[in-house]
Amino acid sequence: xxxxxxxxxxxxxxxxxxxxxxxxxxxxxxxxxxxxxxxxxxxxxxxxxxxxxxxxxxxxxxxxxxxxxxxxxxxxxxxxxxxxxxxxxxxxxxxxxxxxxxxxxxxxxxxxxxxxxxxxxxxxxxxxxxxxxxxxxxxxxxxxxxxxxxxxxxxxxxxxxxxxxxxxxxxxxxxxxxxxxxxxxxxxxxxxxxxxxxxxxxxxxxxxxxxxxxxxxxxxxxxxxxxxxxxxxxxxxxxxxxxxxxxxxxxxxxxxxxxxxxxxxxxxxxxxxxxxxxxxxxxxxxxxxxxxxxxxxxxxxxxxxxxxxxxxxxxxxxxxxxxxxxxxxxxxxxxxxxxxxxxxxxxxxxxxxxxxxxxxxxxxxxxx
Amino acid sequence: xxxxxxxxxxxxxxxxxxxxxxxxxxxxxxxxxxxxxxxxxxxxxxxxxxxxxxxxxxxxxxxxxxxxxxxxxxxxxxxxxxxxxxxxxxxxxxxxxxxxxxxxxxxxxxxxxxxxxxxxxxxxxxxxxxxxxxxxxxxxxxxxxxxxxxxxxxxxxxxxxxxxxxxxxxxxxxxxxxxxxxxxxxxxxxxxxxxxxxxxxxxxxxxxxxxxxxxxxxxxxxxxxxxxxxxxxxxxxxxxxxxxxxxxxxxxxxxxxxxxxxxxxxxxxxxxxxxxxxxxxxxxxxxxxxxxxxxxxxxxxxxxxxxxxxxxxxxxxxxxxxxxxxxxxxxxxxxxxxxxxxxxxxxxxxxxxxxxxxxxxxxxxxxx
Numbered sequence: 001x002x003x004x005x006x007x008x009x010x011x012x013x014x015x016x017x018x019x020x021x022x023x024x025x026x027x028x029x030x031x032x033x034x035x036x037x038x039x040x041x042x043x044x045x046x047x048x049x050x051x052x053x054x055x056x057x058x059x060x061x062x063x064x065x066x067x068x069x070x071x072x073x074x075x076x077x078x079x080x081x082x083x084x085x086x087x088x089x090x091x092x093x094x095x096x097x098x099x100x101x102x103x104x105x106x107x108x109x110x111x112x113x114x115x116x117x118x119x120x121x122x123x124x125x126x127x128x129x130x131x132x133x134x135x136x137x138x139x140x141x142x143x144x145x146x147x148x149x150x151x152x153x154x155x156x157x158x159x160x161x162x163x164x165x166x167x168x169x170x171x172x173x174x175x176x177x178x179x180x181x182x183x184x185x186x187x188x189x190x191x192x193x194x195x196x197x198x199x200x201x202x203x204x205x206x207x208x209x210x211x212x213x214x215x216x217x218x219x220x221x222x223x224x225x226x227x228x229x230x231x232x233x234x235x236x237x238x239x240x241x242x243x244x245x246x247x248x249x250x251x252x253x254x255x256x257x258x259x260x261x262x263x264x265x266x267x268x269x270x271x272x273x274x275x276x277x278x279x280x281x282x283x284x285x286x287x288x289x290x291x292x293x294x295x296x297x298x299x300x301x302x303x304x305x306x307x308x309x310x311x312x313x314x315x316x317x318x319x320x321x322x323x324x325x326x327x328x329x330x331x332x333x334x335x336x337x338x339x340x341x342x343x344x345x346x347x348x349x350x351x352x353x354x355x356x357x358x359x360x361x362x363x364x365x366x367x368x
Numbered sequence: 369x370x371x372x373x374x375x376x377x378x379x380x381x382x383x384x385x386x387x388x389x390x391x392x393x394x395x396x397x398x399x400x401x402x403x404x405x406x407x408x409x410x411x412x413x414x415x416x417x418x419x420x421x422x423x424x425x426x427x428x429x430x431x432x433x434x435x436x437x438x439x440x441x442x443x444x445x446x447x448x449x450x451x452x453x454x455x456x457x458x459x460x461x462x463x464x465x466x467x468x469x470x471x472x473x474x475x476x477x478x479x480x481x482x483x484x485x486x487x488x489x490x491x492x493x494x495x496x497x498x499x500x501x502x503x504x505x506x507x508x509x510x511x512x513x514x515x516x517x518x519x520x521x522x523x524x525x526x527x528x529x530x531x532x533x534x535x536x537x538x539x540x541x542x543x544x545x546x547x548x549x550x551x552x553x554x555x556x557x558x559x560x561x562x563x564x565x566x567x568x569x570x571x572x573x574x575x576x577x578x579x580x581x582x583x584x585x586x587x588x589x590x591x592x593x594x595x596x597x598x599x600x601x602x603x604x605x606x607x608x609x610x611x612x613x614x615x616x617x618x619x620x621x622x623x624x625x626x627x628x629x630x631x632x633x634x635x636x637x638x639x640x641x642x643x644x645x646x647x648x649x650x651x652x653x654x655x656x657x658x659x660x661x662x663x664x665x666x667x668x669x670x671x672x673x674x675x676x677x678x679x680x681x682x683x684x685x686x687x688x689x690x691x692x693x694x695x696x697x698x699x700x701x702x703x704x705x706x707x708x709x710x711x712x713x714x715x716x717x718x719x720x721x722x723x724x725x726x727x728x729x730x731x732x733x734x735x736x
Contacts, residue, residue, distance in 0.1 A: 122530070123530060126529045153463045
C-alpha cells in the first residue's frame with residue numbers, strides 16, 4: 001500500500017497474531033494509526049535517555065490523544081543495559097502502576113528498548129500488548145518485526161526471552177534524521193543481509209542505491225525499509241518460532257555474536273558485528289566452493305560501501321569458535337551456520353569442517 | 369488408561385504442544401516414561417531444600433540412566449523464594465552450564481518449583497523443554513498441568529510469567545507420603561475446586577471419600593488426582609491462554625490471592641487461601657440468589673472436612689477489595705469474579721455490586 005502522504009503499510013499474516021507495519025514520515029503524530037493497533041487499556045511508554053529528549057513528548061502526546069492513561073519510563077541507553085535488571089525495572093513500573101491485562105507497552109527506541117520492553121510485555125501478566133515504535137534503522141528493518149524479544153546474560157546475548165508478536169509497528173522515518181552515522185550504518189548491515197539471504201534483485205538495487213541510502217534520501221530509504229520488512233515478514237510467517245527457515249535470518253550472527261562477546265558488549269554495535277560476520281560467512285561459503293570469487297568480492301564491497309567493517313579484530317580463532325559454541329543456533333552441541341549457496345540464497349549448514357572455520361577466523365581479521 | 373502396576377495416563381490434546389500426564393506409584397524410577405517425554409539434550413534438575421533430600425537422587429539416577437548429562441540446582445523452599453531473583457538463579461545455571469536449545473528443565477517439587485523452573489524453561493533461549501515432576505498434591509492436580517508458569521512480584525502473585533506447556537508430567541504418588549498434613553490439605557482444596565466448578569458428580573464422590581483421602585489411601589487418591597487432571601486438561605484444551613473459559617479454574621483465587629497478599633506471602637498456603645476464597649465465592653453466589661442455603665452449607669462442610677479454613681482472618685473489607693483489584697483477573701479496571709450458578713457449574717461475573725462484596729468480606733471472617 002502506498003499513499004500520497006508517504007505512508008506505506010504491510011501486514012504480517014500470523015493469523016490471530018497478525019499485525020501491521022507502517023513506514024513513513026511523521027508517524028509518531030498519527031494518532032489514528034496508533035488507535036488502530038492498541039487494545040483498550042493504559043500505556044507504558046518505554047524509551048531511553050538518548051531517544052527520549054527527541055521523541056518522547058511527541059509520542060506521549062499522540063498516545064494521550066487516544067484518551068488513555070500514559071506513563072513513561074526512561075532507561076539508560078546501551079546494550080550493556082539490556083539485562084534482567086532492566087527487565088525488572090519495566091515490570092516494576094507496570095506492577096507499581098497497577099497496569100491491567102489490557103494494557104500496552106510501547107517501545108520507543110532502538111533494538112535494545114524493543115527487545116527489553118518486548119520481553120517485559122511478553123511476561124507481565126503472562127503477556128500484554130506490545131507496540132513497537134522503532135527509532136533506529138536496525139530496529140525498523142529488523143528487531144521490531146517478528147516477535148523476538150530478549151535480554152542478555154553475561155554468558156551470551158539474548159539468552160533470556162520470549163516470542164511475543166507486537167500489535168503493531170510504526171516506523172517513523174523522520175526519527176532516523178537524528179541517528180548517528182555509525183548506528184545508521186549498523187542498520188544497513190541488516191538491510192544488506194536480506195538481499196544476501198533471500199533476494200539477489202534487492203542486492204543489485206542496494207548496490208545501485210547505496211550512495212543515496214547513505215545520504216538518507218527519503219524515497220530510497222523508505223523503499224529499503226519496506227522491502228526489508230517484507231522479506232523478514234515472509235520468513236517469520238513461514239516459521240514464527242525458528243524451527244527451521246527463520247534461522248536464515250541469522251546470517252552473520254553466529255560470527256557476529258562471538259565478536260560482540262569477545263570485544264565486550266557495547267564495543268561493537270550489533271549491526272557492525274553482523275556485517276563482519278556476513279563477510280566471514282561469505283568467505284566460508286567461498287572456501288566450500290559455493291560462492292565464486294566475484295560474488296565474495298561483491299559482498300565485501302557492498303559491506304564496505306555502507307561504511308561497515310569487513311573483518312573482525314585480532315581475536316584468537318579458537319576463542320572465537322568457543323564463543324560461537326554458546327550461540328543459540330547450536331543444537332545438541334553441533335555448530336550450525338547460515339551460509340550462502342549463492343547471492344540471494346542462504347542455507348543452514350551443520351557440518352562445516354572445524355579446520356576450514358579456523359582458517360576463515362584466522363584470515364578474515366583486521367590488522368591490529 | 370489403567371495398568372496392573374497402578375500407572376494411569378492421560379493425554380492433554382494441545383496439538384503440537386500435546387503431552388502426557390502419568391499418575392501412579394514409583395514413577396520417579398520409571399526411566400522409560402521419562403525417556404518418552406524428553407528431547408535429546410541435557411537436563412537441569414531443579415528442586416528445593418525440602419524435597420531434594422527425599423527424591424533428588426532417585427530422579428537424578430533415573431535421568432542419568434537415559435544417557436544424558438544431568439545437573440542439579442537446589443533452591444530454598446517456600447513461596448517467598450518464587451521471585452525474579454530465583455528465576456535468575458535457574459537461568460544462571462542453564463547459561464553457565466552451557467545448556468543448549470534441546471535441553472530440558474525438570475521441576476522436582478511443588479507449585480513454587482514448577483512455576484519458577486517453568487518460567488525459566490519458557491524464557492531460556494526463548495523456550496526449552498520442561499518436565500514436571502510434581503511432589504505435592506497441589507502440584508499434581510493443578511499447577512503442573514496446563515502450562516502456566518510465573519514468579520511473584522511484591523505488588524502481586526504470579527505477575528511475571530509465561531504460558532509454556534510441559535513435555536510431560538510424572539506425578540509419582542509415592543512422594544505424597546512425605547507431604548506434611550497442611551500441604552496435603554492445601555492440595556485437596558484444588559481437588560474440591562474441580563468438583564465445584566465443573567462436576568457435581570465428582571463433588572458427591574469427594575464427600576463420600578474425604579475420610580479415605582485424608583488417610584491418603586492409594587486407590588481413592590490416584591482416582592482424585594486423575595479426575596482432577598482430566599477436568600483441568602479439558603478446560604486447558606478449550607482455552608489454553610485464558611481468554612475465556614479457563615478463568616473458571618480461578619474459583620476462590622481472587623479472594624485467595626488477596627488473603628495471601630494481606631497476610632504476607634508464605635503465611636497462608638495457596639490452597640488454604642483458595643479454600644477460604646471458595647467459601648467466600650459460594651457465599652457471594654448465595655447472596656446473589658444462585659446457590660441455596662443447603663448447597664452453601666455443603667461447600668463449607670466439605671472444605672472443613674478436608675481440614676481447610678472456611679474463613680479469612682480479620683482483614684478490613686476495603687483492604688481486601690483493594691488487594692483483589694490488583695488480581696490478574698481484572699480487565700480494564702473491572703473486578704471479574706468466578707462464582708457458582710450451582711454446584712458443579714461456575715461462571716465468570718463482572719458486575720457484582722460492591723456493597724454485596726463488602727458484606728461478604730465483612731461476614732466471612734475468622735474471629736481474631
